[in-house]
Amino acid sequence: MQILTQPQTEHHLPFAALLPALEQMFTTGCEVPLRHHHAIPGRSTDEDGILLLMPAWQTGQRLGVKTVSIFPGNARQGLPGLHSVYILYDARTGQPLAVLDGDTITSRRTAAASALAARWLSRPDARRLLVVGSGRVARLLPAAYRCVRALDTVEVWSRSPASAQALVDDLRAQGLPAQHAPDLEAAVRRADIVSCATLSTAPLIQGAWLQPGTHLDLIGSFTPAMRESDGECLRRATVFTDTTEALLKAGDLLGAIAEGAWSTDRLAATLEQLCRQQHPGRRSADEITLFKSVGSALEDLAAACLAYDGFCAG
Numbered sequence: 001m002q003i004l005t006q007p008q009t010e011h012h013l014p015f016a017a018l019l020p021a022l023e024q025m026f027t028t029g030c031e032v033p034l035r036h037h038h039a040i041p042g043r044s045t046d047e048d049g050i051l052l053l054m055p056a057w058q059t060g061q062r063l064g065v066k067t068v069s070i071f072p073g074n075a076r077q078g079l080p081g082l083h084s085v086y087i088l089y090d091a092r093t094g095q096p097l098a099v100l101d102g103d104t105i106t107s108r109r110t111a112a113a114s115a116l117a118a119r120w121l122s123r124p125d126a127r128r129l130l131v132v133g134s135g136r137v138a139r140l141l142p143a144a145y146r147c148v149r150a151l152d153t154v155e156v157w158s159r160s161p162a163s164a165q166a167l168v169d170d171l172r173a174q175g176l177p178a179q180h181a182p183d184l185e186a187a188v189r190r191a192d193i194v195s196c197a198t199l200s201t202a203p204l205i206q207g208a209w210l211q212p213g214t215h216l217d218l219i220g221s222f223t224p225a226m227r228e229s230d231g232e233c234l235r236r237a238t239v240f241t242d243t244t245e246a247l248l249k250a251g252d253l254l255g256a257i258a259e260g261a262w263s264t265d266r267l268a269a270t271l272e273q274l275c276r277q278q279h280p281g282r283r284s285a286d287e288i289t290l291f292k293s294v295g296s297a298l299e300d301l302a303a304a305c306l307a308y309d310g311f312c313a314g
Contacts, residue, residue: 002098005310009101010108012252012310013303017143018112019119025302026275030058036164046073058296063091064301066102075123088304098308102300106306107136109299111243113271113290114195115144120274120281121216121289122241126192126305127152130240131179131202132228133197134158134167137219141195142176152199155181155191159198196220196228201251207232217253226250230288231261237290238283241270244292253292 004012033055040049049071056061068084075081084102088296089095097155118126126149133140134156140295171178181187188209195217196205209228209253210216216225216237218228234256247253247264256262269279271293282289 002308002311004098004100004307006101006104007313009104009307012307013108013113015147016111017306017310018108018303019116019144019147021302021306022109022112022116023275025298026272028058029272030301032056032243035297040069040071040144042071042073044292046076047071048073052098052297054297055299056301058301059091061091062097062301062305063089063094064304066105066297066300067101068106070233074098081175081203086300086304088308096132098304098311100193100304101115101308103136105300106295107176109303110137110146110197110219110293110295111140112303113293113295113299114141114219115148116292117240117242117271117293118145118193118215118217118276119148120279121228122149122193122293123213123282123285124149126165126215128190128192129153130155130157130187130191130194131197132157132161132184132194133220134163135197135199135206137197138195139167139170142171142178143174145193145195146176146241149193152177154178155187157181157184157187161165162286164246190212193217198228199226200228201226203227203230203255205233207234207236210236210288212288214288215282216288216290216291218250218292221251224249224251227255229256231256231259233290234262237288238268239266240268240270240274240281241291242293243298244270245294246292250294251293263298 036053038051052068055065085102086102088098096163198220
């Protein structure tokens with residue numbers, strides 16, 4: 001059994017290869033049971049945690065499971081609140097093949113899935129990307145999006161101006177055309193693509209700010225208590241999701257439904273349907289599109305297989 005460190009896992013997941021790997025997995029499909037949630041009690045409620053198990057497999061090929069431990073109280077000890085590990089197996093024999101860095105798999109496949117969706121949902125001439133957030137996933141979005149669109153401007157907004165500027169400096173060091181956007185509304189109004197990767201529990205993006213032709217990508221709200229957009233965003237947009245699981249857990253969708261701004265029968269398509277060419281995606285230059293993702297074990301399996309095969313090939 002191979003063990004891939006964080007740098008090794010990252011090295012074998014370049015976006016130029018990861019996007020096609022995700023598209024192929026969505027096209028061919030795999031078995032993805034609902035993720036398992038287990039409460040892990042601590043010595044006090046401040047130390048309580050959650051263990052998530054996310055399995056997926058393709059019969060006769062590969063089997064994988066990602067374990068995710070979420071302990072919000074870790075911040076007081078100077079530790080990350082989330083850790084994850086991915087274990088890849090041979091689905092024919094059950095033999096373990098590799099252990100990979102789950103955090104790297106999660107962040108890179110998340111950014112890649114958003115960029116993959118934007119291939120169908122953003123305007124072909126989209127050039128200006130606004131990144132809302134400055135965390136692990138936000139840092140990866142410009143590089144992922146450059147695989148599908150010829151960006152000439154990347155703006156970054158964050159609740160922490162210092163964090164936004166730090167990300168801008170990092171992106172510039174990578175040769176990306178980045179600048180800090182201190183005014184969120186103004187930045188949204190001039191963006192072609194708005195990609196949000198935050199842990200916000202209240203709407204950040206207002207639907208009234210979206211201009212005709214904008215593509216809005218919502219990554220952060222992966223629980224009912226989280227939200228990055230108001231109901232007007234969904235009312236005005238053609239809405240797509242990564243999987244139908246988003247309808248059960250995404251605060252952006254559930255909040256808009258509760259407000260009467262949107263309903264599940266207005267879901268246009270999933271990323272699987274886009275990859276399988278069962279829906280054309282964007283239909284006009286003025287259409288406002290919205291992609292809501294919550295993540296899928298299918299994406300984890302595709303990324304783990306790509307990293308493992310690349311590692312073995314040397």
